[in-house]
Amino acid sequence: MSESFIGDNQKEKPRIRLGVIMVWVALLLLLTVLALGLVRTQRGSIVVGDPVPNFSLTTFNGEQVNLADYKGDVVVLNFWASWCTTCKQEATDLEAAWQYYKPLGNVLFLGVDYVDTEPEALKYLQEFEITYPNAPDLGTRVSQIFRIRGVPETYFVDRQGKLAYAQIGPFSSLEQIRAIIDSLLAP
């Protein structure tokens, strides 16, 4: 009787240990998955000097724009939205800068419409007579690459395809935009 009691105890101990191990393994697996997810999310962020990963956007006119196609050019990537009041402050200056650099053919202005509705976005483009390519950021994929904190934000990609400058908030003047682009065009 006493032997069988001892025997049961001996059988129970490994079972409990196995359960504890399984719980720990499950917990570790969960933490690993979460860590991988976090790493994947963080991987998108880029800082000045980093190469900008390629992305493609379909403009409101239906044209496909691939960043990789503009290697060798300076790319001005402006994030905006029609509901953004401060975006309106710089809209005219951005268009004026585009009109200035457009004949050179080595600067691309690309507007990225962030979390916006198409009818309002089109009204905005019409109101400020913006002619450079503009595209909705479908699924906020491009804004996640840059991990934008709000709008407006403008990113300058140099001729080597690296992030050269990030303007958080609106530009103060047309001269400011030109000064940044000129420095990137300088040999």
Place this chain on the structure above:
Amino acid sequence: MNSLYLKRSLIFPFLTVLALLFSVFSITPVLAQQSLPTPSDDQVNAIAKELYCPVCENIPLDVCGTQACTQWRDLIREKLSQGWTANQIKDYFAQQYGDRVLATPPLRAGFSLNWLVYIVPPLAFLLGVFILVRALRAWKVPAKASTPTQAQNLNEAALSTPENEYVARLEEELRRRQ
């Protein structure tokens, strides 16, 4: 001449009926669209409460007061008036702005951690129940354990009598022989 007149008299009504039929069929979808009533705020908010605008995080779209959210609600109203279903509208928003705008994370193919939302809470609950049951059992064990100890003490007390000493020795002897 008479047969030609007869033919004409048959052709013209036939063409008229055909033209009327075409016009009726071509107008029907337009009439169907126009007949949809303007969606009410409640209808819009029923969908809006299942969406979150990324601009104002953690605020459901139905109670968010920013201009971006107002535009989104207008878009929902527009889509509803076009005859879109709630699921179609939610899919559209997810496609336009990403899955994060949905209040309930969808299960999609490919690498996604959305499934964790459906698995972790039940697992955590089960783990909690398991820990609770074990803790309750652990509290019961000392009470059970006291019974054999008491019985042991009683046995020892009983064994201390001369008669029982004899029985104990006898049992010991039997055990040896076995």
